Amino acid sequence: MAGVNGGFGLPRMTNAKLLTFQVETLATAKPEAMPLLVMHWEEIALNKDTVPLDPDWDAYEKIESAGFYHVVTARDDGALVGYATYTIVRNLHYRSLIIAEADIFFLAPEYRQGMAGIRMLAFAEKTLTEHGVNKILTRTKIHHDLGPLLERMGFVPIERVYAKMVE
Numbered sequence: 001m002a003g004v005n006g007g008f009g010l011p012r013m014t015n016a017k018l019l020t021f022q023v024e025t026l027a028t029a030k031p032e033a034m035p036l037l038v039m040h041w042e043e044i045a046l047n048k049d050t051v052p053l054d055p056d057w058d059a060y061e062k063i064e065s066a067g068f069y070h071v072v073t074a075r076d077d078g079a080l081v082g083y084a085t086y087t088i089v090r091n092l093h094y095r096s097l098i099i100a101e102a103d104i105f106f107l108a109p110e111y112r113q114g115m116a117g118i119r120m121l122a123f124a125e126k127t128l129t130e131h132g133v134n135k136i137l138t139r140t141k142i143h144h145d146l147g148p149l150l151e152r153m154g155f156v157p158i159e160r161v162y163a164k165m166v167e
Contacts, residue, residue, distance in 0.1 A: 018076065018077075019074050019075065019076055019081065019111065019116055019119070019120070020074070020075050020076075021072060021073070021074055021119065021123035022072070022073055022075070023070065023071065023072055023127050024071050024072075024073050025064065025071060026057070026060055026061055026064050026069070026071060029071055029073050029080060029083065030057065032079070032080035033080065033083065036080060036081070036082070036083065036106060036108065037053060037055065037104075037106075038053060039106070039108065039109075040106040041053040043144070044141050044143075046141075046143075047165060050165065063087060067088070068087055068088050069085065069086070069087055069088070069103075070085065070086040070087075070100060070127070070128060070131065071085050072084045072085070072120065072123060072124040072127060074107060074111070074116070074120045081108045081111050082105075082106055082107035082108060082116075083104070083106060084102065084104075084105035084106075084120055084121055084124040085102070085103040085104050085105070086100040086101060086102055086103055086124065086128060086133075086136070087103055088100050088101075088128070088131070088133060089101070091135075096134075097134060097135050098132050098133050098134055098135070099133065099136070099137060100128045100133040100136045100137070101136075101137040101138075102136070102138040102139065105121065105124075107120060117149065118149065118153060121153060122153065125153075136155075138155060139161060
């Protein structure tokens with residue numbers, strides 16, 4: 001019985017303390033990513049009726065091969081359970097800023113206890129700074145606000161983003 005310990009009807013126990021975090025490539029993470037991407041999309045996406053989940057893998061691979069994409073994964077005994085991905089660019093207005101902008105980040109719900117999410121994002125921050133990044137931008141959905149978590153990690157709100165679907 002999937003997700004059950006020993007078939008006795010007990011929920012599968014997860015141990016977020018045993019998660020490993022590592023930098024990977026799309027080639028290593030992508031084969032396992034789609035189920036998590038669907039779960040992520042179901043949880044936070046807006047306009048699902050008109051905007052289907054349809055990653056442009058070719059574009060991602062081009063960005064990564066140019067050195068502008070950073071993939072951090074969270075794994076439990078080798079299984080992918082989370083990710084935090086970033087695009088990296090030199091700021092056009094301020095050349096001294098190398099900015100990593102969060103593309104997507106997600107941790108499977110059963111791993112969101114304790115400090116697992118903060119540990120994953122802190123690992124991403126550490127590895128981004130090792131690659132010369134000196135500013136990280138992260139957005140949060142208003143309807144799924146992670147602002148308190150981000151502020152706990154030292155992020156400060158700097159702007160508001162507005163969106164409008166047009167035809």
